[in-house]
Amino acid sequence: MTSTIVITGGGRGIGAELAKHYKQAGWTVFVTARDPSRVVSPADRVLALDVRDADSVASLVGALDGVSIDILWNNAGVYLDKGVSLAELTPEVWAETLLINSIMPVKIAQALLPNVAASEKKALAFTTSRMGSIASLKSAGSYAYRSSKTALNMAVAILTNEAAEFGVSTALFHPGWVRTDMGGPIADIDVATSAGGMKAVMGAHTIARSGAYYNYDGSVIPW
Numbered sequence: 001m002t003s004t005i006v007i008t009g010g011g012r013g014i015g016a017e018l019a020k021h022y023k024q025a026g027w028t029v030f031v032t033a034r035d036p037s038r039v040v041s042p043a044d045r046v047l048a049l050d051v052r053d054a055d056s057v058a059s060l061v062g063a064l065d066g067v068s069i070d071i072l073w074n075n076a077g078v079y080l081d082k083g084v085s086l087a088e089l090t091p092e093v094w095a096e097t098l099l100i101n102s103i104m105p106v107k108i109a110q111a112l113l114p115n116v117a118a119s120e121k122k123a124l125a126f127t128t129s130r131m132g133s134i135a136s137l138k139s140a141g142s143y144a145y146r147s148s149k150t151a152l153n154m155a156v157a158i159l160t161n162e163a164a165e166f167g168v169s170t171a172l173f174h175p176g177w178v179r180t181d182m183g184g185p186i187a188d189i190d191v192a193t194s195a196g197g198m199k200a201v202m203g204a205h206t207i208a209r210s211g212a213y214y215n216y217d218g219s220v221i222p223w
């Protein structure tokens, strides 16, 4: 039986490249996008998902009813306050960032935990960022984005304990600074280096390392 991966935000950027790599490796691949009709993807299915919308999340969970998910990869994310000062940042934008980047990835993981627990690999992966690492903080700015990824890291750390009861592991990934719509054209690495690296790390990931905060190359990032 082939393994199955579900990737949120898999219609473009890092998520789309992850989908390509898993498809090439023979996996059954489901990706989500807000508007599936705009996505050209090698995935087996493109499912509609706007993580801000509870009905949309419920529809996704319904569409995946009975599907064993070896890896659920919560990758969708936003950087709404790129270049925005704290004075300019509105509470609404900060709250929306927390909803998309911190709260809903964990809620989606919780809702699909039975699907993951029913699989062989039993893994929850999350695309976070090194920008969520308090230990690595060296500059100012990006209050909403940075704090949203720190919050995601903590929520996944808590979820790690809960998921363990079902034999499910978790992994947090900094994908590198990647040339995508979000990362911009002068970022360090291309999507293939990022996705290929993370897929290799995920291939060696076991429950013994559950909760790890990995860089895309497998090195560990301090909290």
Ligand SMILES: NC(=O)c1ccc[n+]([C@@H]2O[C@H](COP(=O)([O-])OP(=O)(O)OC[C@H]3O[C@@H](n4cnc5c(N)ncnc54)[C@H](OP(=O)(O)O)[C@@H]3O)[C@@H](O)[C@H]2O)c1
Pocket: 008, 009, 010, 011, 012, 013, 014, 015, 032, 033, 034, 035, 049, 050, 051, 052, 075, 076, 077, 078, 079, 100, 127, 128, 129, 130, 174, 175, 176, 177, 178, 179, 180, 181, 182, 183, 184, 187
């Ligand atoms: N690029 C980097 O350098 C970098 C560095 C560190 C971490 N990351 C993280 O890596 C992940 C992917 O980033 P990327 O660089 O590939 O960014 P991207 O090219 O801007 O793509 C963002 C993805 O998130 C999805 N998304 C955004 N808002 C959504 C919503 N409300 N509901 C559902 N999906 C939504 C988008 O889906 P649609 O197609 O529907 O818009 C798209 O697939 C993010 O979590 C990001 O924080 C990126």
